[in-house]
Amino acid sequence: MLDHAFTVGMDYYFDNDKNVKHGFRVAYSRSGEQITTFKRKSDGSTFDVPCRISTIYAMFGGRANYDISEKFSLNGKLFVGIAKANHGFGLDFNGYTVDLADKDDGYSLAADASVGVQYLFTKKFGLGLDLGYRPLPIDLSGFTAKLGLNFKI
Secondary structure: OOOOEEEEEEEEEOOOOOOEEEEEEEEEEEEOOEEEEEEOOOOOOEEEEEEEEEEEEEEEEEEEEEEOOOOEEEEEEEEEEEEEEEEEEEEEEOOEEEEEEEEEEEEEEEEEEEEEEEEEOOOOEEEEEEEEEEOOOOOOOEEEEEEEEEEOO
C-alpha cells in the first residue's frame, strides 16, 4: 500500500430533505511515490523503480446529517461506483526521472464510507472534516481523512 495520496473532487447532493440527501461524487486521487523492486530474469539481480498511482472516481451515494446546533452537525456518507486507475513507472538517472510507462489498470468497483463533522460560518459556507475508509482492489485502499470547504447553492 502507498503511504499517502491527495484527492481533489466534488460532491453534489440534489434532494431537498434536510437530513438525508442523495447525490454523486467525482474525484481524482494521486499517490505519493513508492519504490517497487523488480527482479531481472537474466541474472536474478534486483533494481528499484519509483511507482505512483492515479485514480479517477465516479460514484453515487448519499449523506445522512444530524444537526447538533445551528452551526455544528455530524454526518455519515456512503458512495459506491467505479474507479479507473493507472500505474506510472519511472527510473531515476543522475537526479532526472524518466517516465517509462503508464499502465492502465482498467476499471474496478469503488466505495467510500466516512463519518464527519461540519461547522457553518454562514448559512451557505462551512468547513468539514471526514474520517473514513476506501476499500479498493488496487493500492489506494485504506483510511482517509478529508478536510473540505462546503458551499451550499
